[in-house]
Amino acid sequence: MRGRQSVWSNPKVQQRLKRFVTCADEVHYLHKRAGRECDFFRGFSEQGHYGKNGPQATRQGIYCASPSGRFLGSVNSNDPGRVIAMLDAAWAAWNKLPKKQRYLDPAPTDTATGRGRRGEPLYPADGLACRIYVRDLPRPKQAPARDWRGSAWNTDTVWFRKAEARAFLPAECKVGAQHDVPRALVERLARFCFIDSVRGQTAAYESKQIEQARLRVTVTKREGSKVFVRFEGATHAKAGARSVQGEIEGVAGFDLTKGRFEEFQMTLRGTRRNGTRFNFRQGDPGPAPIGFALALADPADRTAPAFWWRYWS
Numbered sequence: 001m002r003g004r005q006s007v008w009s010n011p012k013v014q015q016r017l018k019r020f021v022t023c024a025d026e027v028h029y030l031h032k033r034a035g036r037e038c039d040f041f042r043g044f045s046e047q048g049h050y051g052k053n054g055p056q057a058t059r060q061g062i063y064c065a066s067p068s069g070r071f072l073g074s075v076n077s078n079d080p081g082r083v084i085a086m087l088d089a090a091w092a093a094w095n096k097l098p099k100k101q102r103y104l105d106p107a108p109t110d111t112a113t114g115r116g117r118r119g120e121p122l123y124p125a126d127g128l129a130c131r132i133y134v135r136d137l138p139r140p141k142q143a144p145a146r147d148w149r150g151s152a153w154n155t156d157t158v159w160f161r162k163a164e165a166r167a168f169l170p171a172e173c174k175v176g177a178q179h180d181v182p183r184a185l186v187e188r189l190a191r192f193c194f195i196d197s198v199r200g201q202t203a204a205y206e207s208k209q210i211e212q213a214r215l216r217v218t219v220t221k222r223e224g225s226k227v228f229v230r231f232e233g234a235t236h237a238k239a240g241a242r243s244v245q246g247e248i249e250g251v252a253g254f255d256l257t258k259g260r261f262e263e264f265q266m267t268l269r270g271t272r273r274n275g276t277r278f279n280f281r282q283g284d285p286g287p288a289p290i291g292f293a294l295a296l297a298d299p300a301d302r303t304a305p306a307f308w309w310r311y312w313s
Contacts, residue, residue, distance in 0.1 A: 006148060008081040016087045020064065026304070029118065040069055048074035064090035067103045078148075103155065107170045118306025123311075128261050131297040132193050137269065137289035139186045149280065154197045157297055157305045160185065161312075165261060168217060169254055173227040177219045181233075186213040187267075189233035192307040194244050194292055196272045199280035201306045205237040212236035215248060225257040231266055250288035264282015266294040 007013055030041040032239030042064040050057045062083060073090035075082055093251030094102075123129065140307035144150035160168075167169075170179035190213045191205040215233035222228070231250035237243060272290040275281025305311070 004005055005151070006078045007080050007083050010084075012084055013080055013087070016091070019091055020087070027058065029035075030176075033117075043069045044071040045074070047071040057065055062086065062095075065092060065203065066097060066101070068101060069100060069104070070097060072097075079095070110145075116274060117309070119308040120302050122159070122308065123163045123302045124159050124160045124165075126227065126260065128160040128168075128264065128265060129297040129299075130158050130266075130294040132158055133293045133295075134196075134198055135291055137148045137291045138196055139288055149199055149284075152199045154199075156193065156197070157301070157303055158188065158294065159305055159308065159311065162259065166259070168252070168261075169227065169229065170217065170219060173219050173222065173254075173256065175219050175222050177218045181215040182218060183213050186215045186233065186235065188246075188311065189213075189215075189258075190225065190237045190244075192310070193294070194235055194246065194270070194306065196242075196244060196275065196281070198307075200278050202276045202279040203239075205239055206312070210235070210237050210238045212245075217308050220251075225255055226262070226283075227254045227256060227286050228252070229254070233267065235270075241285075242274040242276065244272045246290070246292075249295070250297060261296065264294065264296045268292040275296055 009237050020216050024040075025037075030038050031045070032038075041059075045051065045059045046065055048059070048063055048071065049061055052057055063074045064072040064087065066072060072093045075086040077083060104145055123142065133153060133155050138144075164185055167182055167185060170177040187207060187210050191207065192212050197203060213235050215231060218230045218232070220228050220230050227250050231248055231252065235248065236245040236248065238245075240306045246268040247270065248268050249267060251263070252261055253263035254261050267271040269289070271287045273286045275285065
């Protein structure tokens with residue numbers, strides 16, 4: 001999100017991007033896994049800004065390459081000036097590239113010995129997919145930071161299969177009925193969703209680090225096949241000095257005939273403590289307030305959750 005705010009919203013960057021075809025993907029997958037797209041990415045990223053640091057170094061950043069896989073330029077920065085300079089240099093390199101070297105000929109074939117496992121095919125079309133938003137909440141008697149950190153926020157997704165989505169409701173959905181959501185599903189929220197990624201990447205929690213994970217559902221209304229519920233609960237994840245603890249509230253509407261949620265809103269207001277290597281909490285360990293909001297994802301948005309491979313393994 002920091003890059004979107006400082007770089008991709010910049011008018012000069014947007015003007016230059018008209019020369020390029022832009023795309024985004026999960027860098028760890030492309031860097032470490034097997035498959036045609038991974039081989040293609042490594043072919044040019046090894047020549048980029050982190051390539052000299054060895055095969056184990058991250059390849060995170062912005063890359064420009066020709067359709068044939070020729071390296072044109074790269075940078076890892078949230079400074080629009082540096083990105084503009086890289087884009088201009090990449091465009092100049094493209095214009096110098098002979099036309100016969102610009103495109104793949106013949107069409108690529110998959111020669112990889114193994115295939116990487118991607119998250120997108122696991123999208124639960126008949127289940128529950130939510131978009132997650134996380135940000136710092138106002139702190140009493142403390143003004144927000146004056147730089148990008150003062151308005152930082154982040155986003156992710158969370159998925160539940162059809163049977164898991166139905167497990168958010170009582171077996172018999174009559175008004176007043178209550179139900180405790182299975183702990184494994186609440187743990188998925190506590191471990192992978194309610195994490196302090198406001199300013200940057202952070203680690204998930206292990207199951208043994210979840211000290212509390214409860215979510216009670218109450219049926220509040222019934223209109224034909226549509227059931228309306230209220231959520232109340234709490235989670236507490238703690239890994240050493242790092243933790244997130246808070247109270248859950250929410251409402252949802254489920255169509256029993258269609259077998260899916262048509263409304264879903266959930267929030268967690270809580271407290272976070274300390275940080276991890278890459279989430280920019282140096283000098284700001286807290287405790288401090290943090291907020292999370294979940295809502296139904298756009299069906300066209302099939303972006304896999306950050307820790308999808310740990311859901312159903």
